[in-house]
Structure formats: C-alpha cells, structure tokens
Amino acid sequence: MNYPSKLIEDAVVEITRLPGIGKKSALRIALHLLKQNDNLVQSLADSIVKMKQLSKNCSCCNNITDTEICYICGSNLRNKSILCIVEDTKDVLAIENTGQYNGIYYVLGGVISPVNGIGPSDLNFEKLFLKFPSQDIKEIVLALSPTIDGDTTSYYISKKIKEFGIKITTIARGIQVGSDLEYVDEVTLGRSIHKRIDFESF
Amino acid sequence: MNYPSKLIEDAVVEITRLPGIGKKSALRIALHLLKQNDNLVQSLADSIVKMKQLSKNCSCCNNITDTEICYICGSNLRNKSILCIVEDTKDVLAIENTGQYNGIYYVLGGVISPVNGIGPSDLNFEKLFLKFPSQDIKEIVLALSPTIDGDTTSYYISKKIKEFGIKITTIARGIQVGSDLEYVDEVTLGRSIHKRIDFESF
Numbered sequence: 001m002n003y004p005s006k007l008i009e010d011a012v013v014e015i016t017r018l019p020g021i022g023k024k025s026a027l028r029i030a031l032h033l034l035k036q037n038d039n040l041v042q043s044l045a046d047s048i049v050k051m052k053q054l055s056k057n058c059s060c061c062n063n064i065t066d067t068e069i070c071y072i073c074g075s076n077l078r079n080k081s082i083l084c085i086v087e088d089t090k091d092v093l094a095i096e097n098t099g100q101y102n103g104i105y106y107v108l109g110g111v112i113s114p115v116n117g118i119g120p121s122d123l124n125f126e127k128l129f130l131k132f133p134s135q136d137i138k139e140i141v142l143a144l145s146p147t148i149d150g151d152t153t154s155y156y157i158s159k160k161i162k163e164f165g166i167k168i169t170t171i172a173r174g175i176q177v178g179s180d181l182e183y184v185d186e187v188t189l190g191r192s193i194h195k196r197i198d199f200e201s202f
Numbered sequence: 203m204n205y206p207s208k209l210i211e212d213a214v215v216e217i218t219r220l221p222g223i224g225k226k227s228a229l230r231i232a233l234h235l236l237k238q239n240d241n242l243v244q245s246l247a248d249s250i251v252k253m254k255q256l257s258k259n260c261s262c263c264n265n266i267t268d269t270e271i272c273y274i275c276g277s278n279l280r281n282k283s284i285l286c287i288v289e290d291t292k293d294v295l296a297i298e299n300t301g302q303y304n305g306i307y308y309v310l311g312g313v314i315s316p317v318n319g320i321g322p323s324d325l326n327f328e329k330l331f332l333k334f335p336s337q338d339i340k341e342i343v344l345a346l347s348p349t350i351d352g353d354t355t356s357y358y359i360s361k362k363i364k365e366f367g368i369k370i371t372t373i374a375r376g377i378q379v380g381s382d383l384e385y386v387d388e389v390t391l392g393r394s395i396h397k398r399i400d401f402e403s404f
Contacts, residue, residue, distance in 0.1 A: 001295070004267055004273075004291055004294070005266065005269075007256055008257065010249045011252075014246040014249040017242070018235075018246075019230055019231060020231075021231075027292075028221055029222075030250075031291060032220065033254055041250055044216040044217070044220075045246075047209075047216040048213050048217070048247055050209060050212075051232065052244075054209055055207065064233075064236060066207040066209045067207075070206065071207075089233060090230075093203070093229070096204040
C-alpha cells in the first residue's frame with residue numbers, strides 16, 4: 001500500500017498492532033487523527049501512556065487497578081465470603097456488568113493449556129491457595145470459560161481446594177437466553193436436557 | 203459500564219473517539235495495551251503525536267505530506283499535463299493503489315454540499331483555478347464520488363474550467379468488476395445499458 005508520508009506509514013504500523021484493527025482501519029484512524037485538533041491527539045496519546053504507566057495488579061486479587069488494592073477488594077459493601085475465580089480482568093468486568101454478583105474475585109491471568117505450554121506454575125495459583133486457611137471464604141465460584149482448557153483449570157482448582165472443605169460452585173451452563181432451540185449446538189442442548197432443573201428454580 | 207480504574211476509563215473515552223471503534227472495542231484495546239511492553243505503548247503514542255505535529259498539506263496539491271511538496275508533485279516521473287481532482291487524501295491513495303494513473307492530483311478537501319452548508323468558497327478552488335493559465339495542463343480528470351454532492355462539484359468545476367479550453371474527463375461509471383448483474387442497482391444498470399461502450403474498447 002502507498003502512504004502519503006513515512007510519518008503516516010509509521011503511525012499506521014503502530015496502530016495496526018492493536019487488536020481487531022487491520023491496515024485499512026489503521027489508515028482511516030491515522031487520517032482521522034490528522035484532521036483533529038492537536039490537543040485531542042496529544043490527549044489520546046497521553047491517556048494511553050498514563051494508563052500503561054500507572055496501572056498495576058491488585059495485590060489482593062490481581063485485577064487491574066491504579067491503587068494498591070482494587071475498588072472491589074477495598075469495598076466494605078462486598079461479601080468477602082464468596083470468591084469468584086476468573087481468567088482475566090475482562091471477565092471481572094463482564095460479571096460486574098450483570099449486577100448479579102456481590103462477592104470478591106481472583107484473577108488467574110490465564111488458564112492451564114497443555115497445548116500452549118501453560119502449566120499450573122505459570123498462573124497465579126500460589127497466592128490463591130494461600131488465601132484459604134487464613135481468610136474466611138465459604139464459597140468458591142469457578143467462572144472460567146466452558147472450553148477444554150477452562151474445564152481443566154476448574155478441575156485442577158477444585159481438587160486443590162477440596163482439602164479446605166470449602167463449597168465449590170460453577171456458573172450454570174445451558175441454552176442462552178434469547179437463543180433459538182433449533183440452532184443450539186448438540187453438546188449444549190444435550191447437556192441442558194440431561195442436567196435439566198426444577199421449573200420452580202428456573 | 204464498570205471500569206477497573208479511572209485511568210482505564212479515561213483511555214477508553216479517548217480511544218472511543220476514533221472512527222469505527224465503540225466502547226467494547228476501546229476497552230479491548232485498552233486491556234491489550236496494558237499487557238504490552240512499556241516501549242510499545244510509548245512508541246504508539248509518539249508515532250501518532252509526531253504524525254500529527256509534522257504532517258502538513260502539499261503547497262501544490264493539498265495532499266498530506268511531511269515535506270513542502272508531496273512525493274507525487276515532486277516526482278519527475280509523473281505526467282504533469284494530467285491533473286486528477288479528488289475529494290480527499292484517501293482517494294489519492296485509492297487511485298495510487300490501482301497503479302493505473304501516472305498524472306498529478308489536486309485534493310479539494312471536500313465537495314460542495316448545500317445540505318451541509320458547504321459552498322464553493324469553503325473548498326480549495328482558488329488555488330486550483332490559478333493553476334490553469336500558468337501551468338501546462340492538458341487534461342482534467344474529475345474523480346469525485348458518484349453522489350449528488352460529488353456530481354454538483356464536478357459540474358461546478360467543469361463550468362469554471364471550460365473557459366481555459368482544457369479537456370475534461372471523469373472516471374468511468376458502470377457495473378463493478380465481479381458484481382452479479384441481478385443485484386446491481388437499477389440506476390447503475392440502466393445507465394450502463396444506455397451508455398454502453400464498444401466491446402473492442404472494453
């Protein structure tokens with residue numbers, strides 16, 4: 001592709017590194033920025049550098065934060081006897097946005113994936129297991145993705161936690177709200193029938 | 203939407219201002235940046251600020267450049283007797299990428315649009331019309347979008363240029379290469395039949 005100048009080409013190369021942005025979108029973004037006010041472009045650049053420099057992981061749950069302890073771990077309104085284990089900060093946000101959970105979280109930073117060479121030692125398990133004898137946790141909610149890697153990780157955690165005698169739950173699986181039965185995949189539908197629940201509890 | 207920190211929220215707000223990027227994509231980009239090396243984030247920020255600060259319009263054709271005269275106007279290999287008039291730098295890039303044009307360009311920076319209150323005085327027409335008596339231009343190619351505004355602008359330019367006795371052409375219109383006749387819109391198809399061309403010249 002031809003670029004009007006080396007400067008634009010450099011910017012396009014940098015922008016293309018962002019997820020979900022190809023060369024055409026990057027060029028569109030670059031040309032859009034050129035039309036903006038100098039201050040707006042500077043403030044975009046400053047905001048991402050500042051975010052990167054000042055963000056860190058919560059010392060308690062590994063969630064991303066700009067303070068020592070994240071706003072969830074630091075809140076007095078949270079039920080600290082329920083701990084939800086998730087893969088990533090994105091999953092914390094997704095669950096928070098439902099408004100259905102009032103416990104605390106623990107962010108693993110990934111899942112066990114033998115195919116990608118990620119074993120238990122590569123994840124934040126130690127800090128997790130250290131929590132149990134000392135803290136007053138009564139329930140662990142496993143909220144990992146329903147994939148082979150997610151299930152492997154859930155199984156690993158559940159085995160390790162069993163010795164502490166803590167109740168272990170996992171997010172419900174089944175057909176999605178609003179989906180059309182006809183198009184639901186066989187495994188999900190089969191499991192939904194096999195693991196059917198009381199209509200009353202639905 | 204909940205954000206892990208104010209810093210991330212600020213960055214998401216800035217990123218959302220970019221074209222084609224909604225809140226979800228912006229958050230995905232922000233979390234992606236947090237996982238990257240400090241240098242990579244700094245270099246993204248630097249590249250966009252530098253591009254914005256050092257880019258200017260070519261004094262000859264208004265194309266975006268980082269030198270006084272853009273690489274097209276400054277090239278000795280270009281046929282300077284053909285001038286292609288386009289709306290935007292994006293259109294210069296699109297035509298350059300075809301490899302089918304070896305003349306020079308003139309970037310208007312917009313089209314006449316009565317609906318949006320853009321009249322001839324808001325566009326770079328003066329510099330364009332000053333070119334004709336002095337420069338050795340033999341053909342003007344009107345390459346504006348085939349919309350009402352584009353056609354209005356083409357008509358305006360053609361009327362103004364007529365007095366200089368320069369040949370005026372416009373990019374060919376018709377059915378798109380690879381399109382299915384059945385789905386071509388009626389106006390285009392009707393015009394393609396009405397303005398049919400010799401098979402030999404096809």
